[in-house]
Amino acid sequence: MANRRQSKVADGAQRVVAKIWEIRRVLVLVFAYLFLFVWLFAEGRDADIRPSEILAIPNDPLWERPDSEHWFGTTGDGTDLFELTRIAMATTVAISVVISGLGVGLTFLYVMMFSFDPGERRFTLLKRIGRVIRLLPAFLAPVILAGGAGGGMLVTGLTLIVLIAFHLAPTVAKWFEEGEGGQGIQAGYVLGLTRSEIVTNRVVPVVLRRLIGVFACLIPIITLVEMSLSFLGFAGDRLSCGDLVAHGQDVIIEAPWMAVAPGILATAVVVILSLLGWFSSTALKTGRLPRWI
Amino acid sequence: MIRYVLHRLIVFCIRLAIAAIILMTLIEVGYCVFGGSDTHVWEIAISEDLDRVFPDGEFVPNLKTRILQSSFVILIAYGGTVVVGYAWGILGARLRRFRARLILAVPWTIFACAPAFWLVVCVAVFSFFQWKRPGFADDLVVETGPDILQWWNAAVVALPLLAVAASWQLRAVAGVLEKEASQPFVTGLFLSGYQDEDIFHRNIAKRSGKQLISLFDQTLPVILGGLIVSEWAFHYEGMGALAVDAVKSASYLGIFIAGMWSAVLIGFAEVVRELVCQEERRGA
Amino acid sequence: MDEKPTVFLKIDSLTVERSLGFGERGVALRGVSLEVEKNEIHVLGGEVGSGKSILCRLILGALERHAKILSGSILIDGEDLLSMRNQARRAHRRRELGFIGRGPSEVFNPQRTVLQSLREFSRLSRMGDRVIDEKDWSDVFYSVGIIEPERILPRPIESLSLFMVQKVALMRTLISGAGLLILDDATAGLDRVAENQFLELLAQLRESHGLTIVMAMGNLRGVERFADHVSVFFEGGLLESRPAADLVRSPEMQYTREFLASSPKLSDRPRELPSISREAIQEAEKKNHGSNTSALNTIGAVEDSVDQ
Numbered sequence: 046m047a048n049r050r051q052s053k054v055a056d057g058a059q060r061v062v063a064k065i066w067e068i069r070r071v072l073v074l075v076f077a078y079l080f081l082f083v084w085l086f087a088e089g090r091d092a093d094i095r096p097s098e099i100l101a102i103p104n105d106p107l108w109e110r111p112d113s114e115h116w117f118g119t120t121g122d123g124t125d126l127f128e129l130t131r132i133a134m135a136t137t138v139a140i141s142v143v144i145s146g147l148g149v150g151l152t153f154l155y156v157m158m159f160s161f162d163p164g165e166r167r168f169t170l171l172k173r174i175g176r177v178i179r180l181l182p183a184f185l186a187p188v189i190l191a192g193g194a195g196g197g198m199l200v201t202g203l204t205l206i207v208l209i210a211f212h213l214a215p216t217v218a219k220w221f222e223e224g225e226g227g228q229g230i231q232a233g234y235v236l237g238l239t240r241s242e243i244v245t246n247r248v249v250p251v252v253l254r255r256l257i258g259v260f261a262c263l264i265p266i267i268t269l270v271e272m273s274l275s276f277l278g279f280a281g282d283r284l285s286c287g288d289l290v291a292h293g294q295d296v297i298i299e300a301p302w303m304a305v306a307p308g309i310l311a312t313a314v315v316v317i318l319s320l321l322g323w324f325s326s327t328a329l330k331t332g333r334l335p336r337w338i
Numbered sequence: 339m340i341r342y343v344l345h346r347l348i349v350f351c352i353r354l355a356i357a358a359i360i361l362m363t364l365i366e367v368g369y370c371v372f373g374g375s376d377t378h379v380w381e382i383a384i385s386e387d388l389d390r391v392f393p394d395g396e397f398v399p400n401l402k403t404r405i406l407q408s409s410f411v412i413l414i415a416y417g418g419t420v421v422v423g424y425a426w427g428i429l430g431a432r433l434r435r436f437r438a439r440l441i442l443a444v445p446w447t448i449f450a451c452a453p454a455f456w457l458v459v460c461v462a463v464f465s466f467f468q469w470k471r472p473g474f475a476d477d478l479v480v481e482t483g484p485d486i487l488q489w490w491n492a493a494v495v496a497l498p499l500l501a502v503a504a505s506w507q508l509r510a511v512a513g514v515l516e517k518e519a520s521q522p523f524v525t526g527l528f529l530s531g532y533q534d535e536d537i538f539h540r541n542i543a544k545r546s547g548k549q550l551i552s553l554f555d556q557t558l559p560v561i562l563g564g565l566i567v568s569e570w571a572f573h574y575e576g577m578g579a580l581a582v583d584a585v586k587s588a589s590y591l592g593i594f595i596a597g598m599w600s601a602v603l604i605g606f607a608e609v610v611r612e613l614v615c616q617e618e619r620r621g622a
Numbered sequence: 623m624d625e626k627p628t629v630f631l632k633i634d635s636l637t638v639e640r641s642l643g644f645g646e647r648g649v650a651l652r653g654v655s656l657e658v659e660k661n662e663i664h665v666l667g668g669e670v671g672s673g674k675s676i677l678c679r680l681i682l683g684a685l686e687r688h689a690k691i692l693s694g695s696i697l698i699d700g701e702d703l704l705s706m707r708n709q710a711r712r713a714h715r716r717r718e719l720g721f722i723g724r725g726p727s728e729v730f731n732p733q734r735t736v737l738q739s740l741r742e743f744s745r746l747s748r749m750g751d752r753v754i755d756e757k758d759w760s761d762v763f764y765s766v767g768i769i770e771p772e773r774i775l776p777r778p779i780e781s782l783s784l785f786m787v788q789k790v791a792l793m794r795t796l797i798s799g800a801g802l803l804i805l806d807d808a809t810a811g812l813d814r815v816a817e818n819q820f821l822e823l824l825a826q827l828r829e830s831h832g833l834t835i836v837m838a839m840g841n842l843r844g845v846e847r848f849a850d851h852v853s854v855f856f857e858g859g860l861l862e863s864r865p866a867a868d869l870v871r872s873p874e875m876q877y878t879r880e881f882l883a884s885s886p887k888l889s890d891r892p893r894e895l896p897s898i899s900r901e902a903i904q905e906a907e908k909k910n911h912g913s914n915t916s917a918l919n920t921i922g923a924v925e926d927s928v929d930q
Binding site for chain 2: 679682684712713714715716717719720721723726727728729730731732733734742743746747794
């Protein structure tokens with residue numbers, strides 16, 4: 046080192062400041078997420094709104110164009126479209142968070158099933174399944190399953206969770222392999238630690254940290270997928286942005302804002318979620334993400 | 339070489355067979371297990387099934403038209419992705435000192451955050467109100483003369499897909515080049531007096547050749563998946579819209595044809611990439 | 623009649639500051655002044671982090687991103703390196719200077735073949751008037767001890783042994799016609815025999831091609847056998863700079879004495895591995911901070927101006 050430390054006190058103080066600075070970045074992200082979710086899930090209309098009820102066009106529609114009072118205009122029955130879109134986004138984001146979390150959790154369990162096998166090619170089957178899954182566009186599977194089941198969040202959600210697990214598993218397997226190949230791990234073997242101890246105490250914490258970053262980046266992607274499925278009519282009779290746009294297409298001449306306005310808020314929320322996801326993965330040092338994220 | 343090509347083609351056929359099995363399984367699970375339908379995949383009546391998505395009975399001409407329509411979209415989306423992704427990705431890596439990769443990717447990434455179906459609906463609305471002309475793809479048919487409208491419709495469907503794919507491709511290409519640029523030999527070449535252009539183009543880019551080539555087929559599944567919702571939203575009669583039509587009308591063959599068409603394209607792109615990378619490896 | 627030795631490389635009161643993160647700045651070089659004569663082998667010795675590598679890179683005209691030159695000058699054959707523009711400095715580096723690092727990956731693109739690497743460098747150095755044409759390379763190969771060049775020319779650099787790579791790096795320096803060769807820990811990783819051969823080769827090339835050589839080394843074992851002059855560094859400052867034989871025979875500083883003696887030796891009786899004593903370090907620190915008042919004043923002035 047070019048400069049020896051002047052004193053241990055200064056050195057210790059510097060380390061504390063550095064640690065606080067690192068935690069501060071994560072804290073800022075936590076607050077940002079909290080702010081977004083609090084705003085999205087703020088008290089409003091009953092979230093269990095059936096689009097078929099609220100978006101039905103009455104005989105004397107009470108449409109209003111966007112103005113200073115109703116930023117996005119109103120629906121046929123006079124409901125503020127901005128508020129409705131907010132509630133729809135809240136539902137979509139909530140579903141995306143749950144699906145992403147369960148998907149990442151399933152991925153971890155799926156990979157852990159193979160990780161304790163001592164064989165060198167323990168992840169071969171997992172990688173082969175991942176390669177086979179990529180033969181078809183990922184979006185096609187939920188379309189077929191949800192469409193065949195008549196729409197419904199349960200089928201859609203389960204399909205997406207399983208898809209996430211199959212697509213993410215080869216990357217996570219690679220993280221395990223990289224983790225087990227490190228020099229620190231070799232030292233662990235030399236010291237007499239068992240494979241289970243090394244995997245559980247050394248490799249798994251690092252993989253879990255990276256998975257949190259992946260989870261953060263996955264939320265905006267699943268949000269877009271959920272909106273697309275609801276646009277196609279495969280997400281059940283539940284309020285969603287895609288559903289709003291689809292209904293808006295029916296009245297595109299009379300009330301074009303019904304189709305255009307919801308997408309603006311949807312885009313803004315997805316942009317914010319994407320940025321937060323990117324910052325989170327950087328702060329958590331997730332490293333190189335799977336190619337489709 | 340011939341043996342390698344034959345080997346890859348055999349693997350391609352096996353992959354297609356596996357894709358077919360997966361599709362049939364998905365259809366069976368979706369409709370019979372979840373949906374409660376009594377008609378199993380192996381029990382369909384072909385003509386009755388096809389009539390659901392091709393009601394006028396002209397299966398082959400309709401299918402050809404749909405494939406052609408989707409080909410226009412893929413040409414624009416995928417071609418644009420390759421051009422933008424590689425050109426801007428290389429530029430981003432070349433200007434890595436100025437974080438150009440992130441700056442160049444920002445507009446595409448923001449564009450990619452907008453739902454594709456919403457973008458095409460916005461274009462249709464804008465087209466109707468501003469230009470006083472029909473908005474969706476099925477609103478007007480050109481009966482004589484060159485069908486320039488065809489390209490406009492294909493471009494509208496393709497651009498949201500291009501945004502998603504290009505933002506990924508750009509970052510991936512720049513990422514590969516930046517990783518090579520961080521190798522210790524780059525510092526050594528710099529200290530030896532090499533020019534930046536020589537270091538980047540003759541050394542970094544050349545070393546990354548195989549990795550860069552291996553990226554070119556990675557965006558195709560995303561584009562083909564996005565095609566489903568994008569075509570449907572714009573009322574554009576392509577293979578993506580066929581998939582949705584078939585799912586809604588429970589036409590198992592229609593779903594199978596749409597799915598296998600995607601699988602053929604993805605598999606073919608993979609074979610080409612494997613052949614090219616093999617050549618690249620031998621030439622290095 | 624003795625010729626007056628000419629100074630080829632002159633470093634005068636060079637002080638370099640470096641950012642250590644979180645606003646802290648450290649001094650990488652403290653008022654370093656030394657002279658290297660033409661056709662001399664000058665060794666820079668010292669521990670890891672003593673400033674040898676930074677000085678080597680500065681002579682090559684390459685400054686780290688977070689480092690800043692506060693004062694001083696570097697003159698190579700009368701030309702002021704620090705006042706050159708970037709492009710001129712790079713061209714100067716290409717034509718006049720040679721560099722050999724710690725291993726193949728620090729010097730060459732490992733996937734290129736030897737012939738490709740040499741040709742590329744020859745093309746880049748084309749502006750110099752001392753560049754050796756490809757048709758005359760066979761003599762140069764012989765000079766660096768490569769007897770059958772046709773066997774290694776088509777091979778990628780990464781497939782060669784470290785010693786062979788260092789010879790190819792020497793070859794590259796010679797074909798460009800460079801006058802000054804900088805080596806940064808180039809013998810690390812070589813076995814003892816290869817190291818001796820490499821050092822002998824350097825001495826021969828110094829005589830045959832008129833090279834001036836500056837070598838950074840962490841181990842001064844046997845330095846008096848091949849070096850003309852040795853400069854010992856400690857924490858960015860120059861402790862002493864004297865002819866090699868004088869330094870080894872009667873070093874002025876206790877730190878130098880202990881540093882020279884710090885090679886482990888086999889013995890009948892078990893003994894502790896030698897290291898530098900606290901007294902030696904204190905003496906060296908005192909010399910660094912005590913004698914380099916001009917450097918400290920400069921740093922103080924810079925800090926004052928930043929605070930204002």
